[in-house]
Amino acid sequence: MSSGSEDILQFAPWESFVSPTFWHKLAELKLDYDRLSDAQRSISGHYTNRKATGCLLEADYTSFNSTGQPPKFSHAAVGTIYNKNTIEEFKALDKLTLLSNEGKKLLSDMCNDRVAGDPSLLTRFFVLSFADLKCHSYYYWFAFPCPLTPTLKLQGAVTRLSDLTNSSKYAEALQSLAPESQNFFILYANGQQNEVVETRSLSSLNESEVEHYYFGFADPSEYEHPAWLMRNYAAYLLQRFPCFVGKTLRFLGLRYNQQMQMDDSLIWNVVQSEACDLTKTEDVKFVGWELNKNGKMGPRMVCMRDSMDPAKLAENSI
Amino acid sequence: MQSVLNTVKGTALNVAEYLTPVLKESKFRETGVLTPEEFVAAGDHLVHHCPTWQWAAGDETKTKPYLPKDKQFLITRNVPCYRRCKQMEYVGEETLVEEESGDGGWVETHQLNDDGTTQLEEKICELTMDETKDEMHTPDSDKSAPGDAVDGEDEDDDEAIDMDAFEESGMLDLVDPAVATTTRKLEVEAKASPAAAAATTEAFGDSVLHTRTYDLHISYDKYYQTPRLWVVGYDEQRKPLTVEQMYEDVSQDHAKKTVTMESHPHLPGPNMASVHPCRHADIMKKIIQTVEEGGGQLGVHLYLIIFLKFVQTVIPTIEYDFTQNFNMS
Structure with a gap:
């Protein structure tokens, strides 16, 4: 796909991956704590850029812990669950309004620059759910809000990190990066000053040095497309530094294989030519609802009867 | 017991x-x-x-x-x-x-x-290929949602729930050219596998089906x-x-x-x-x-x-x- 012409950069959408323990914990919370309350709850998810399959965002029982500790080689995503009391409520809820409300939270984090302090805010997601506790069926719909900004144009071919000259220097700098700050970071590479290559945090970004930057992120995508989260990353950078509009930005998707080598990491050179003001939240449109298994706009359902129904459990334990 | x-x-x-x-x-x-x-x-x-x-x-x-x-x-x-x-x-x-x-x-x-491999590697590989067909027909391989495969075997006593009724039109109105259509490589491999099984052992290589x-x-x-x-x-x-x-x-x-x-x-x-x-x-x-x-x-x-x-x-x-x-x- 990556010819020399100006292609639109496309992103691999997130796929939700929910562990059964997530539903067990949700059922427990609903029965013992929330009861009739359908107030929203903060949850967390995680994704890995080590030997990624698809572009998965995973949720499990730890999603409900108050202090999320993502598994090793994984990064945290910030989420919310809206668990409704009835299937009718679930169905009738205005999905577009919910998406845009969640999207506005994302925008306010971007515009207030809270993102610089906690870049994981860029990986915001939410779940609309209904737990049918009698039938042990769980209806759920994930969404990964993202402002519909002007498209990024891909400049030239997608390059692999290992194809860069001096790629070992880059790899060395990346290895020194602490695991918890690998989700979003800057790789500074200055060819003039005797090859300075180092990693920096997003908060130290200096707009005049943009030509020396690679905007790095942990990329959970296995495809040639970068993961969905880069879209929010780019939107944030262009919002924070309007002078980036029209400039070539280099994004580095950090990808590890099983042996923790980063040769598969990809670099995209992109340009956004039109400015876009995300502070005018009323004008901004959002996308991000996950498609169901049939590729349609709809929720998913999972039946947990075999591991939850006491009758089934008794039957299976003989 | x-x-x-x-x-x-x-x-x-x-x-x-x-x-x-x-x-x-x-x-x-x-x-x-x-x-x-x-x-x-x-x-x-x-x-x-x-x-x-x-x-x-x-x-x-x-x-x-x-x-x-x-x-x-x-x-x-x-x-x-x-x-x-x-x-x-x-x-x-x-x-x-x-x-x-x-x-x-x-x-x-x-x-x-010593090098962490088994001397029986080859024999096992042959066996693996023989059983490929059986493994293909696991009951839950395509029907069930991710997560519900805890059960896998008998879903026949569930009343069929029409998930189509939940689909929302109107939400696709927004044209979003920046979404990639992706197919997971693993699934592609799984589909291609009968052919792969017939192919050489080398082609089979690391991407063993199961x-x-x-x-x-x-x-x-x-x-x-x-x-x-x-x-x-x-x-x-x-x-x-x-x-x-x-x-x-x-x-x-x-x-x-x-x-x-x-x-x-x-x-x-x-x-x-x-x-x-x-x-x-x-x-x-x-x-x-x-x-x-x-x-x-x-x-x-x-x-x-x-x-x-x-x-x-x-x-x-x-x-x-x-x-x-x-x-x-």
Whole structure:
């Protein structure tokens, strides 16, 4: 796909991956704590850029812990669950309004620059759910809000990190990066000053040095497309530094294989030519609802009867 | 029947565990058991030397007070498991590690060469190809949603729920040119596999169809005062395996006897497969004795490394990291 012409950069959408323990914990919370309350709850998810399959965002029982500790080689995503009391409520809820409300939270984090302090805010997601506790069926719909900004144009071919000259220097700098700050970071590479290559945090970004930057992120995508989260990353950078509009930005998707080598990491050179003001939240449109298994706009359902129904459990334990 | 007994025994032991005081003094040398502090020390050693392992906090409501809050149990994720146990059983020679066999004797079914490969690799590969067709028709391979494969087998008594009724039109009105249409490579491979099976062994290579992955947990069992291994498996689409499927990856001498389904001390949710810890301390004691007879000494921090080596006989095809060596003599 990556010819020399100006292609639109496309992103691999997130796929939700929910562990059964997530539903067990949700059922427990609903029965013992929330009861009739359908107030929203903060949850967390995680994704890995080590030997990624698809572009998965995973949720499990730890999603409900108050202090999320993502598994090793994984990064945290910030989420919310809206668990409704009835299937009718679930169905009738205005999905577009919910998406845009969640999207506005994302925008306010971007515009207030809270993102610089906690870049994981860029990986915001939410779940609309209904737990049918009698039938042990769980209806759920994930969404990964993202402002519909002007498209990024891909400049030239997608390059692999290992194809860069001096790629070992880059790899060395990346290895020194602490695991918890690998989700979003800057790789500074200055060819003039005797090859300075180092990693920096997003908060130290200096707009005049943009030509020396690679905007790095942990990329959970296995495809040639970068993961969905880069879209929010780019939107944030262009919002924070309007002078980036029209400039070539280099994004580095950090990808590890099983042996923790980063040769598969990809670099995209992109340009956004039109400015876009995300502070005018009323004008901004959002996308991000996950498609169901049939590729349609709809929720998913999972039946947990075999591991939850006491009758089934008794039957299976003989 | 064995599993019923295990369940009853398991419940009784939960009560017993509750009443058992936390072990305070080290009895490692005499009896092969661990205190929680020693478990943490051994865990730290394992995490340091085998970087795929890490500490986990588990479910906050299930935190055990005798262990540090962020070091409740150990976990390693996405461990590959390339073939089923039955494919390798009776292919290689078995060696009895212990003299007194009985039910719980440890049988070593699988021996690794120095370079970590098996000499039987080729034979196994042939077998794998023969069984490809059978494996293709797993009932849950395409119908069930991710996550519900805990059941997998019988969904026929569920009333069919029309999920189409939930689909929303109007939401696709926004044209979004920046969304890539992606197909997971794994699925593509699975579809192409009958052809791949017919092709050469080389083409088959690493992308063997039924690569399952496992998450392994080591918790501290307060009653037996030993580590306890838990396994949870996923198929190539990352859907959880059923109990029966999981038993395919357990050495047949151990399935449903040494390996039982019980509730995990730190996790909500369904019962998990676990290697029953009732004989761990005995085996550990034997190993300590062997080492001491040889004039050596075994530090308690090596406990988990040794532990992982001996539980490997139960789950011989799960290729987790136990590469650290220790000297038997």
